[in-house]
Amino acid sequence: NAGVTQTPKFRVLKTGQSMTLLCAQDMNHEYMYWYRQDPGMGLRLIHYSVGEGTTAKGEVPDGYNVSRLKKQNFLLGLESAAPSQTSVYFCASRDRGQEEETQYFGPGTRLLVL
Amino acid sequence: EDQVTQSPEALRLQEGESSSLNCSYTVSGLRGLFWYRQDPGKGPEFLFTLYSAGEEKEKERLKATLTKKESFLHITAPKPEDSATYLCAVQPGGTYKYIFGTGTRLKVLA
Numbered sequence: 001n002a003g004v005t006q007t008p009k010f011r012v013l014k015t016g017q018s019m020t021l022l023c024a025q026d027m028n029h030e031y032m033y034w035y036r037q038d039p040g041m042g043l044r045l046i047h048y049s050v051g052e053g054t055t056a057k058g059e060v061p062d063g064y065n066v067s068r069l070k071k072q073n074f075l076l077g078l079e080s081a082a083p084s085q086t087s088v089y090f091c092a093s094r095d096r097g098q099e100e101e102t103q104y105f106g107p108g109t110r111l112l113v114l
Numbered sequence: 115e116d117q118v119t120q121s122p123e124a125l126r127l128q129e130g131e132s133s134s135l136n137c138s139y140t141v142s143g144l145r146g147l148f149w150y151r152q153d154p155g156k157g158p159e160f161l162f163t164l165y166s167a168g169e170e171k172e173k174e175r176l177k178a179t180l181t182k183k184e185s186f187l188h189i190t191a192p193k194p195e196d197s198a199t200y201l202c203a204v205q206p207g208g209t210y211k212y213i214f215g216t217g218t219r220l221k222v223l224a
Contacts, residue, residue: 103160104160
């Protein structure tokens with residue numbers, strides 16, 4: 001199993017450009033999450049999904065949109081990138097019936113917005 | 115408001131020098147408390163889940179404990195390979211969300 005994978009690993013955008021970050025998991029997990037990690041701020045939840053076709057807002061959703069058209073994929077979109085969105089983005093997944101409710105994280109996507 | 119605070123922010127230990135990391139939390143109905151290890155440039159790696167006060171879990175040189183207000187990650191006789199950032203997170207009751215602390219950066223010197 002590859003676990004949780006993220007594409008791309010690194011990207012540079014100009015202010016106002018758009019892009020989509022892809023998260024894929026091969027563990028058949030129901031729940032998926034997008035976080036951003038900034039120095040001194042810890043991991044902050046952007047959006048999450050509790051199943052295919054469902055999404056919900058997290059702590060810092062403004063400027064981002066998400067879609068979960070397939071169970072194994074969770075896409076994070078930036079419609080008009082801003083320098084404040086420079087960050088490291090992590091995707092995570094977990095199983096609904098999992099005993100320990102553990103989240104499994106991807107390797108991250110580093111995004112620089114100029 | 116649900117909140118997680120980790121201390122210290124950074125910790126330097128000599129190899130073999132045992133210590134503890136603290137995670138204090140305020141949450142409406144704790145569903146679970148989680149410890150992760152994060153190496154530079156990588157995603158967090160799961161270590162432990164604790165569900166109720168008094169619970170303890172161990173893995174190699176690490177031991178996690180939980181009270182009603184805080185959790186400790188005890189590191190016994192650490193080695194340089196234990197150097198990493200250790201993250202604490204809580205899941206409030208009735209939600210699917212997780213709230214993370216800002217982490218403790220641990221450096222173990224040989």
